[in-house]
Amino acid sequence: MAGRDHADTEILRERSDLTMASCDYLIVGGGLAAVSAVEGIRREDGDGTIVMLCEEEAPPYHRPPLSKEYLQTPEASRELLHVKPEEWYEQADVQLALGTRATGLDARQRKVHDSDGETWEAERILLATGGRPRRLGVGGESLEGVYMLRSVADSEAIRKAAREAEAAVLVGAGFIGMELAASLRAYDVAPTVVELGERPWPQVLPPALSEFVQAYFEDRGVAFRCEAGVSGLRGEGRVEAVTLDDGTEVPCDMAVVAVGIGPSAELAAEAGLAVHDGIEVDKFGETSHGYIYAAGDVARYPDPVFGDTVRMEHWDHARAHGRAVGRNMAGAKLPYDHVSYFFSDAFDLSFNVFGRPSMADRIVVRGELGAKGSLVFCGHEGRLCAAVLVNENESMDECRELVRRRPSLEEIEEELSDPEADLAGIAG
Numbered sequence: 001m002a003g004r005d006h007a008d009t010e011i012l013r014e015r016s017d018l019t020m021a022s023c024d025y026l027i028v029g030g031g032l033a034a035v036s037a038v039e040g041i042r043r044e045d046g047d048g049t050i051v052m053l054c055e056e057e058a059p060p061y062h063r064p065p066l067s068k069e070y071l072q073t074p075e076a077s078r079e080l081l082h083v084k085p086e087e088w089y090e091q092a093d094v095q096l097a098l099g100t101r102a103t104g105l106d107a108r109q110r111k112v113h114d115s116d117g118e119t120w121e122a123e124r125i126l127l128a129t130g131g132r133p134r135r136l137g138v139g140g141e142s143l144e145g146v147y148m149l150r151s152v153a154d155s156e157a158i159r160k161a162a163r164e165a166e167a168a169v170l171v172g173a174g175f176i177g178m179e180l181a182a183s184l185r186a187y188d189v190a191p192t193v194v195e196l197g198e199r200p201w202p203q204v205l206p207p208a209l210s211e212f213v214q215a216y217f218e219d220r221g222v223a224f225r226c227e228a229g230v231s232g233l234r235g236e237g238r239v240e241a242v243t244l245d246d247g248t249e250v251p252c253d254m255a256v257v258a259v260g261i262g263p264s265a266e267l268a269a270e271a272g273l274a275v276h277d278g279i280e281v282d283k284f285g286e287t288s289h290g291y292i293y294a295a296g297d298v299a300r301y302p303d304p305v306f307g308d309t310v311r312m313e314h315w316d317h318a319r320a321h322g323r324a325v326g327r328n329m330a331g332a333k334l335p336y337d338h339v340s341y342f343f344s345d346a347f348d349l350s351f352n353v354f355g356r357p358s359m360a361d362r363i364v365v366r367g368e369l370g371a372k373g374s375l376v377f378c379g380h381e382g383r384l385c386a387a388v389l390v391n392e393n394e395s396m397d398e399c400r401e402l403v404r405r406r407p408s409l410e411e412i413e414e415e416l417s418d419p420e421a422d423l424a425g426i427a428g
């Protein structure tokens with residue numbers, strides 16, 4: 001995510017430059033999966049014409065800093081976020097149509113209609129439309145001072161509000177809510193995290209780790225209200241408090257709703273493609289309709305490790321899936337072979353997570369649980385299902401391989417818990 005030198009506007013090509021109404025590859029979406037698909041296509045096909053329709057005006061950018069460094073740094077510029085510099089699109093020979101939304105898909109004829117009234121015909125189409133934050137569906141969500149976080153504009157609005165605010169409520173203790181709470185402390189805002197589950201980050205952290213993280217956050221000025229639903233947001237024009245199910249109110253001058261995302265799969269659904277909490281694809285990224293593919297946050301794909309289908313909303317998956325599917329669109333036949341992984345950073349804690357800790361029915365801790373570097377292995381029905389690394393990034397490869405193999409936990413438990421035992425040997 002290196003810094004880039006070019007202003008957003010320079011990359012925006014005028015509509016009049018877009019003379020093609022047909023192309024070999026049409027990519028709908030302008031995020032990491034879309035850019036990664038271009039890389040994949042170009043690995044296999046140096047000549048095919050590629051057009052990318054991007055609803056946002058900004059060129060493709062990285063989202064993880066939006067809740068972390070970018071949010072914490074008032075002067076941080078958008079160029080730091082760019083996935084690729086302007087000249088990359090020239091070199092890859094991609095036509096980037098910024099500010100252009102795909103409005104309709106005719107799957108049988110492989111045509112896409114866009115918001116500028118253009119109709120595109122393509123040999124292969126990729127849907128990489130990502131997702132949108134879920135709303136709570138309660139009163140007061142449209143009050144001034146209530147935010148959601150997905151885009152760079154959202155992050156900038158939160159950054160601006162944080163400079164003036166004294167107290168904030170974060171609804172949802174998933175990774176975005178937790179990162180936001182930590183980032184808001186950089187502005188001396190007092191955050192309260194409201195969570196429906198009984199502890200913070202319940203989908204990812206096993207209870208012992210959750211407790212440690214909660215105490216760590218509390219020591220740094222973050223309050224928690226767990227097992228609490230939100231029944232509404234109150235205020236005269238501007239938010240003044242968040243009302244909980246038990247009738248109590250948490251006063252605030254800003255609130256962020258961070259309760260997950262839903263896939264932006266409308267185009268596919270309306271075109272009759274198989275959609276079930278995401279666009280269903282096979283191991284090559286192909287949808288139920290030949291020549292139409294999906295990748296990244298919007299796709300539901302067969303997980304090679306756990307054997308079911310899953311939709312991942314993580315940076316590493318968007319990159320790897322985009323690349324793999326792009327190659328397949330251009331004629332390769334590569335099954336997606338990715339061990340699910342994501343990272344998160346809050347305060348001075350870094351988390352690297354492989355597999356599915358949400359399935360854990362027991363854990364094995366290597367070394368001491370804490371900020372000095374710990375490894376937590378999770379088991380499900382006797383087999384390893386996840387590894388969570390806290391402030392430890394030297395064992396990433398070994399943890400990935402262990403989760404890929406899913407060995408019997410009983411057989412390796414003693415070695416796993418011994419910080420002196422060689423992990424590489426255990427990973428085999």
Ligand SMILES: Cc1cc2nc3c(=O)[nH]c(=O)nc-3n(C[C@H](O)[C@H](O)[C@H](O)COP(=O)(O)OP(=O)(O)OC[C@H]3O[C@@H](n4cnc5c(N)ncnc54)[C@H](O)[C@@H]3O)c2cc1C
Nearest residue numbers: 029030031032033055063064102130296297313314315318
């Ligand atoms: C604040 C934040 C922090 C994050 N932090 C982390 C982290 O620490 N670790 C981690 O692993 N992951 C993190 N993620 C998740 C990660 O950023 C996403 O998984 C990744 O961005 C998904 O990429 P994508 O290309 O599939 O979708 P997106 O990034 O959502 O891109 C899709 C793009 O398609 C556009 N689009 C949608 N519909 C249309 C249409 N009809 N026509 C044209 N364009 C359209 C959208 O406007 C969007 O620009 C974070 C996400 C957010 C929002």
